[in-house]
Amino acid sequence: MNHYQAETILQVLLDIVNEAITIVDMEGTVIYWNQTAEKLYDIPAADIVGQNITQFDWNSLKIAQILNERRPIYQAYHEPKPGKHVLVTAVPIKMGESVIGAIASEQDVTKLVRLGNELITRTSQLHNLEEKIxxxxxxxxxxxxxxxxxxxxxxxxxxxRRVAPTNATVLISGESGVGKELFAHAIHRASKRSKEPFIAVNCGAIPAALFESELFGYQGGAFTGADQKGRPGKLELAHKGTLFLDEVGELPLDMQVKLLRVLQERLFYRVGGTKPVQVDVRIIAATNRKLEERIRQGAFREDLFYRLNVVSIEIPPLRSRLEDIPELIQLFAQDIAVNYEKPVPIFDPEVLVTFMNYSWPGNIRELRNVIERLVILMEGEVIKREHLPSTIQAPRIEVDQMTHGLAPTGSVQSKADELQRIQHAIQTTYGNKTAAAKLLGISRATLYNKMRKYGLKFR
Structure with missing residues (x-):
């Protein structure tokens, strides 16, 4: 393969990817500028290839800085121009110990931000309607x-929904924080047993020595210190209703045998008792462990697994539900703000991108905790990247010339910048003038005056 063929293949490869690709040499001169970059910045390759990247006034990637510092950045947030939101990965190109250039890949997340903002607005409206209804x-x-x-x-x-009206045993699996108990409660309330007890047992929180008496209860005088009248266990308390076994993978092996007998025969004996107790109970179990792996380790009985796994429900982690994050953000923010008697916050687009690009190892529980912290600690009404916990803050491209708020009026350029920022704020908030004014740091009346000044329509 000759040099011309290799260069042609490289150009085709750069043009078929969805990211905007920029490659510069060690002086910052643009070598490659693919078709996605042309569309993203509306700059033809012919106008930029061969030019120095720093000559352009659209808040460039600062590749020259990357060349100087020789430090890569990954998935950094950047707003290269108002209304455009990207995630940037940029790395120096090395040959041995020498840096010979840099390559940057930009993922356009503008549509994601706009969709997120629209979902937040729609969720707020729907939430208010639902409360009235x-x-x-x-x-x-x-x-x-x-x-x-x-x-x-x-x-x-x-x-x-389909399994709830039946008496089938259900095994709910999913990572910690995805809402397994919430599903168990919903299944119980949608079942024919909804008017009967829902009893929850955390199998990982009860010491093994006490587990049998907790689950089966004990006969009076069964052991030293026991109540002389005896005490019913969780199974008896759940009679005619639902017993929820949370973290069932932590159940001791000897208790697994006894639970299996209950599932098969629908009866058990209290600790120290000789009279069988008949029980009619539906079992819903939940685990954040891979029970198949526990079986291979000899820590969980295979026959019990198949008894519990009649209907399996696997709840997806939050990182697999990115489209739900804007709705959850707004719902949590509204509920928590009302609870603490605080204003409902506005989320900066960068915060939305950061949330949707974070892995959320603690899932919905972690998201709610983060929103609660932000609502409690916020001083203004707009939540920005710097307000986020350090563990969540994504890297960003810092641009010296990027300013916040409206520029003072005077020059033609400042007026053009002011108009652009007003249009951007209105677009970001989908026409919500109050939210747009807060985003700009001005009053609503001032916003209306400026809109009249620039001939913007009040829609």
Whole structure:
């Protein structure tokens, strides 16, 4: 393969990727500028290839800085111009110990930000409507408390709805914080046992020595210090209702044998008792462990697994439900703000991008905790990147000339910048003038005056 063929293949490869690709040499001169970059910045390759990247006034990637510092950046947020939002990965190109250039890949997330802002606005409106409707006619849908309308969570809710009216044993799996107990409660409330008890047992929180008496209860005088009248266990308390075994993978092996017997025979004996106790109970189990792996380790019985796994429901982690994050952000923010008597915050686009690019190892529980912290500690009404916990803050491209708020009026350029920022704020908030004014740091009346000044329509 000759040099011309290799260069042609490279050019085709650069043009078929979805990211905007920029390659510069060690002097900062643009070598490659693919078709996606042309569309993103509306700059033809012919106008930029061969030119120095620093000559352009659209808040460049500062590749020259990357060349100087020889320090790569990964998935950094950048707003190269108002209304454009990207995630940038840029690395120096090395030959041995020498830096011979740099390459940057920009993922355009503008549509993601706009969709997120629109979802936040729509969610707020729907939430207010739901509250009004509930006041007039209370909604008794047991699954209403499970938030999200994306395909991943909708499919899981559909399975739960279908299994709820039956007496089938259900095994709910998913990472910690995804809402397994919320699903268990919803299934119980949607079942024929809804008027009977829902008893929850955390199998990982009860010492092994006490587990048998907790689950089966004990006969009077069964052991030293025992109540002489005896005490019913969780199984008896759940009679005719639902027993929820949370973190069932932590159940001791000897208790697994006894639980299996209950599932098979529907009876058990209290600790120290000789009279069998008949029980009618539905079992819903949950685990954040891979039970198949626990079986291979000899820590979980295979026969019990198949008894519990009649209907399996796997709740997706939050990182697989990106389309639900804007809705969850707004719902949590509204509920928490009302609870603490604080204003409902506005989320800067960079915060939205950061949230949707974060892996959320603690899932929905972690997201709610972060929103609660932000609402409690916020001083203004706009939550920005610097307000986020350090563990969540994504890297960003710092641009010296980027300013916040409106520029003072005077020169033609400052007026053009002011108009651009007003248009950007209105676009970002989807026409919500109050939110746009807060985003700009001015009053609503001032915003209206400036809109009249520039001939902007009040829609």
């Amino acid at each position: 509930t006041q007039l006619a209370p909604n008794d849908d047991p699954f209403q408390s499970i938030k999200g309308h994306g395909p991943a969570i909708s499919q899981v809710i559909g399975i739960a």
